[in-house]
Amino acid sequence: MANDSEKPQLLVNGKRIDGRALDEIREIKIQAGILNKADGSAYLEWGNNKILAAVYGPKECIPKHDMNPYKAVIHCRYAMAPFSSLEEHGRSGPNRRSTELSKVIREVFENVIFTELYPKTAIDIFIEILQGDGGTRCAGITAASVALANAGIPMKDLVAAVAVGKIGGEVGIDFSKDEDNFGESDLPLAIAPRNNEILLLQMDGLLTKEELNKAFGMAFEAVKRINKIQSEAVRAVYKNTE
Amino acid sequence: MRIVVPGEMIADSPKEISYAYIDGDKTYSSVVGLFSEQDLRLIPLQGPYVPITEDVVVGVVEDVKFAGYNMDITSPYKGFLLAKECGREQFDLGDIVLAKVRDVDEVKNVNLIEPRKLLNGEIIEISSVKVPRVIGKKSSMLEMIKAATKCEIHVGKNGRIWIKGQNSATATRAILKIEKEAHTDGLTDRIGAFLKEQTGDINGQ
Amino acid sequence: MEILDEVKKDFVIDLIRKNKRPDERDFLSYRPITIQKDVLTSTEGSALVKIGNSQVLVGIKMDKGTPFTDRPKEGILATNAELLPLASPTFELGPPDERSIELARVVDRGIRSSSAIDLKSLYIAENLVWAVFIDLYVLDHDGNLIDTAALAAMAALLNTKQPKFEDGKVIRKEPMDKLKINARAVTCTFAKIDGKLVLDPCLDEETAMDARLTIATDENNICAMQKGCLGGFSADEVNQLIGVSFEKGKELRKLIE
Incomplete structure (x- = not known):
């Protein structure tokens, strides 16, 4: 959390710093199948977030000791580029944050992928944050779902993700970096849009039960819209080749 | 659709x-x-190749063992060709072999039979889900390409395709075009026109 | 993987003997090149370059830093390359391997030797200088990563804006001045396959090459070279390729302006 003396006014007349309403998500653009070597890929722009996701597999499981005789194992890497932040140059390589996020993201996809179809194999999911402006794990999950579908890997749903929480005393959705730094709470969610099952849930900061349910409501609404953008991106690959 | x-x-x-x-x-x-x-x-429209019984695949010999050969069949699972299935024929590392899947056991060993070495051709790889379009109804598409280019072509169910002949470049282009447009209607006609245009040029020289 | 490489290698050599390349290019021409500058707002400078199917994204950040003790009056130039595992099935997770270190160092040498950046101008005060971080992010690997990365690095440097330093803090707010760039270093990479020399090898050609030579030039000078792989070159061959590099260098420089 940043220094309080620099805290900007996050809400003015119900509008946010960038003019959005509390329940309004940033603009999302997704392009599938943009990489040449990967089995599936997606490039996503979500506000100022720019994210590349790719999938390899199912393939032979390396290292061998990871292998599961009953299902495919999923490897997931979430990583931020050293130039992805508006501030100073970052370090490359995994850190404690990226390791935790890689784990919770992997668990999302272990839920939706029919891993039992491909015993003894591995499916690798790579999420590279090229530019980050708040909500990168949610944007990364949204992009990775499209990359998995693009790879033709059977799964239950195109998972969509978005963060909700509280800024300037109000419940809102999809926070930018500044809002996240100075807001009261942050609740990233990944949701299967088909049945609203919550597959990733993390939270920091404070929320009442009422606020939490209001936030869930906002997330369920947003996820429908995000899912539409995802499906269009998956389909678009097959529409421009006439 | x-x-x-x-x-x-x-x-x-x-x-x-x-x-x-x-x-x-x-x-x-x-x-x-x-x-x-x-x-x-x-x-x-996309997806990995998982071998099933009776599939004909184009493999590459990856390891030579006493009992037989490990084969790469563009699948997460390796093919295995028992030496006794090969009769007198012996294979080397890197040989390209056409073979049939006899069975896939519960631990996903893929047993291959009826091997045939393919020599001096070119290899292209496409997504295995597009293979039915390359072959076409009752093999119509494949026969059309073979007739137009006079190439010998073997299409593996695994998406690996072996081509040999003077006009192999044209055959390759036609197959890649099918892969790209596999989900569209009127593909047979378009490929027919493409082949006519290409081979017409060659004959006209 | 290696076995399939052998099969591809035979195929490429066979073509080269017939004076052909897999994508039917001339021996001394590049694949299509596209350059997008200013693609990331989080950076001080950025560019995305594609040569054929190879893609490299370069992000440039400037920060305050402590000078090296042997050069107390000079700023810092640090180049790092990431072979992202999503770019190729042969790139693995873990610490930088020799391929990424070589890539970063060859690109760095071209820029450094050409004096594209005047490091003395990056001095701020006693024990305080600007550091320029060049991160080469390989997004898609289809051969000739050196030229793709070097071109992206130079294109990114050309649109790099220098933050201000006020009251002990780095201020990254407009208006900012452009970082002064004094030369434009570009590289040309050649592969020797079955005794023949080709420019801009694609991945299949790289699996078949006996030797590789990269020549970095600026407007007037050769500013770095690097030979790779087992095979060798004669002095005549090197001279011929230097000539080609100066010719092609002019075209590449036009593309990044």
């Missing part, structure tokens, strides 16, 4: 459809694919 995506409902009752799954009383697609309402068929 329409393009469906994972999680999209394709029937509001439980139906057994390949690449789809049933949840509660409804049926959903699990892949990006072409779905036909009339015959309730879902054809994936």
Whole structure:
């Protein structure tokens, strides 16, 4: 959390710093199948977030000791580029944050992928944050779902993700970096849009039960819209080749 | 026919459809694919190759062992060709071999039979889900390409294709065009026209 | 993987003997090149370059830093390359391997030797200088990563804006001045396959090459070279390729302006 003396006014007349309403998500653009070597890929722009996701597999499981005789194992890497932040140059390589996020993201996809179809194999999911402006794990999950579908890997749903929480005393959705730094709470969610099952849930900061349910409501609404953008991106690959 | 995506409902009752799954009383697609309402068929537009019995595949010898050969068959699972299936023929590392899948056991060993070495050709690889389009109904597409280019062509179910002949470049281009446009209508006519245009040039020289 | 490489290698050599390349290019021409500058707002400078199917994204960040003790009056130039595992099935997770270190160092040498950046101008005060971080992010690997990365690095440097330093803090707010760039270093990479020399090898050609030579030039000078792989070159061959590099260098420089 940043220094309080620099805290900007996050809400003015119900509008946010960038003019959005509390329940309004940033603009999302997704392009599938943009990489040449990967089995599936997606490039996503979500506000100022720019994210590349790719999938390899199912393939032979390396290292061998990871292998599961009953299902495919999923490897997931979430990583931020050293130039992805508006501030100073970052370090490359995994850190404690990226390791935790890689784990919770992997668990999302272990839920939706029919891993039992491909015993003894591995499916690798790579999420590279090229530019980050708040909500990168949610944007990364949204992009990775499209990359998995693009790879033709059977799964239950195109998972969509978005963060909700509280800024300037109000419940809102999809926070930018500044809002996240100075807001009261942050609740990233990944949701299967088909049945609203919550597959990733993390939270920091404070929320009442009422606020939490209001936030869930906002997330369920947003996820429908995000899912539409995802499906269009998956389909678009097959529409421009006439 | 329409393009469906994972999680999209394709029937509001439980139906057994390949690449789809049933949840509660409804049926959903699990892949990006072409779905036909009339015959309730879902054809994936992308996806890995998983070998099944009777598939003819184009493999590459990856390891030579006493008992036989390990073969790469562009699948997460390796093929194995028992030496005794090869008669007098012996294979070397890197040889390209046409073979049939006898069976796939429960630990996903893929047993190959009826090997045949393919010599001095070119190899291209396409997505295995597009192979049915390259072959066409009753082999019509493949026969058309063979006739027009006078190439010898072997199409593996695994998406690996072996081509040999003077006009192999034209055959390659035609096959890559099929892969790219596999989901569109009128493909046979377009490929026919493409082949005519290409081979016409060659004959006209 | 290696076995398939052998099969591809035979195929490429066979073509080269017939004076052909897999994508039917001339021996001394590049694949299509596209350059997008200013693609990331989080950076001080950025560019995305594609040569054929190879893609490299370069992000440039400027920060305050402590000078090296042997050069107390000079700023810092640090180049790092990431072979992202999503770019190729042969790139693995873990610490930088020799391929990424070589890539970063060859690109760095071209820029450094050409004096594209005047490091003395990056001095701020006693024990305080600007550091320029060049991160080469390989997004898609289809051969000749050196030229793709070097071109992206130079294109990114050309649109790099220098933050201000006020009251002990780095201020990254407009208006900012452009970082002064004094030369434009570009590289040309050649592969020797079955005794023949080709420019801009694609991945299949790289699996078949006996030797590789990269020549970095600026407007007037050769500013870095690097030979790779087992095979060798004669002095005549090197001279011939230097000539080609100066010719092609002019075209590449036009593309990044």
